[in-house]
Amino acid sequence: ERAKLELKDAFVGAERHDPVRLGLVTFSGKAYLQCPMTLDNDALAYILESVIPGSLPYPGTDISSALEVARSLLDKIAGVKHILLVTDGEDLEGDPKDEIKALSKDAIKVSVLWVGSTAGEPIPLKDENGAFIGYVKDNEGNTVISKARPDDLAAIAKATQGVFIALKDSPDSAARLRGLLQGHGANKDKDKRIVLENRFQIPLAMGLLLLALELALPERRRSKEGL
Numbered sequence: 001e002r003a004k005l006e007l008k009d010a011f012v013g014a015e016r017h018d019p020v021r022l023g024l025v026t027f028s029g030k031a032y033l034q035c036p037m038t039l040d041n042d043a044l045a046y047i048l049e050s051v052i053p054g055s056l057p058y059p060g061t062d063i064s065s066a067l068e069v070a071r072s073l074l075d076k077i078a079g080v081k082h083i084l085l086v087t088d089g090e091d092l093e094g095d096p097k098d099e100i101k102a103l104s105k106d107a108i109k110v111s112v113l114w115v116g117s118t119a120g121e122p123i124p125l126k127d128e129n130g131a132f133i134g135y136v137k138d139n140e141g142n143t144v145i146s147k148a149r150p151d152d153l154a155a156i157a158k159a160t161q162g163v164f165i166a167l168k169d170s171p172d173s174a175a176r177l178r179g180l181l182q183g184h185g186a187n188k189d190k191d192k193r194i195v196l197e198n199r200f201q202i203p204l205a206m207g208l209l210l211l212a213l214e215l216a217l218p219e220r221r222r223s224k225e226g227l
Contacts, residue, residue, distance in 0.1 A: 002115075002167065003086055003113060003115045003167060004048055004049065004051070006113070006167065006173045006174045006177060007048065007086070007113075007177065008045050008048065009174040010173075010174040010175075010177035010178045011041060011044075011177070011178075011181075012041045012042060012044070012045045019039050020039075020181055021037040021038060021039055021077060021079075022035075022037065022038065022041060022044050023035055023036055023037040023038065023044075023070075023073050024044060024047055024048060024051075025066055025069045025070045025073065026051055026055075026056060027056070027061070027062060027063070027065055027066035027069075028056040028057075028058050028059055028060055028061065028062070029056075029058035029059050029060030029061070029062050030056070030057075030058040030062060030065055031062065031065040031066040031068065031069040031070075032056065032069070033069060033073065034047055034051070035047045036073065037073060037074075037076075037077055054124065054126060059123070059136075061087065061088070061090050063085065063087065063096050063156075064095060064096040064098075064099045066085065066087075067083065067085070067096055067099045067100070067103065067110065068099055070083045071083070071099070071102060071103055071106065071108060074106075074108055075106070081106070081107070081108045081109070082108070082109045082110075082111065082162070082180060083103070083108060083109065083110045083111070083162075084110075084111050084112075084113060084177070084180065085110055085111070085112045085113070085153070085156070086112075086113045086115060087112070087113075087114070087115065087116070087153070088114070088115055088116030088117070088121075088146070088148045089114055089116045089148035089149045089150055089152065089153050090116070090146050090147060090148055090149060096156065100156060100159050100160060103160050104159060104160055108160065109160050109161050109162040110156055110157060110159075110160040110162045111157055111162035111163040111164070111165070111180055112153045112154070112156060112157045112162065112163075112164045112165065113165050113167060113173070113177070114148065114150050114153055114164065114165065114166045114167060115167045115168075116147075116148030116150070117147075117148060117168075118147060118148055118150070119147070120145040120146055120147035120148075121145065121146055122135040122136070122143050122144065122145060122146070123135060123136040123144055123146050124136075150164075150166065163176070163179075163180065165177070
């Protein structure tokens with residue numbers, strides 16, 4: 001919940017920064033596009049509010065899948081491209097190394113907002129109706145503790161020239177997140193607005209000048225020319 005508050009404080013509201021396109025990808029054991037790239041940050045905030053832990057059907061944490069979906073989304077637009085990865089840090093599915101190479105090749109930065117704890121937390125289990133039924137256990141019957149790996153996340157940010165932000169250690173997280181937008185030129189490319197400038201004054205002035213010349217000509221000369 002605090003992460004969502006920080007994100008909304010940093011990115012929602014036109015008065016906070018120049019217009020940039022923002023999108024939203026959620027992930028657990030599989031990644032999903034929740035909101036395509038948009039300038040309507042208020043709509044994005046509304047969608048973000050509905051995102052809660054356990055709301056996605058596939059359990060787990062597949063960071064590689066999340067980065068892949070985000071990269072495919074950014075491939076469709078021009079300008080400076082940046083991914084903000086918000087996660088507790090434990091990657092239970094796949095290996096993001098290949099995806100990180102692809103992101104670096106495409107000049108897409110990945111910054112990380114780490115919301116996890118190195119102390120670890122048990123992984124809840126829910127039935128098909130979403131009701132809590134216990135915690136994940138290993139083959140020996142012990143409760144599995146999910147522990148974050150911030151060093152791996154910091155390595156992802158470093159490899160792509162991004163920034164690593166630990167939520168619990170950053171009282172100014174929103175300010176640091178807003179700093180990620182500096183130098184972004186999305187609004188200078190796809191988001192250019194065409195402003196039409198009225199130039200009717202030029203032909204109007206020419207028309208008035210010709211009318212004045214017509215009135216200045218002698219009446220006889222005008223009549224002769226008319227014949």
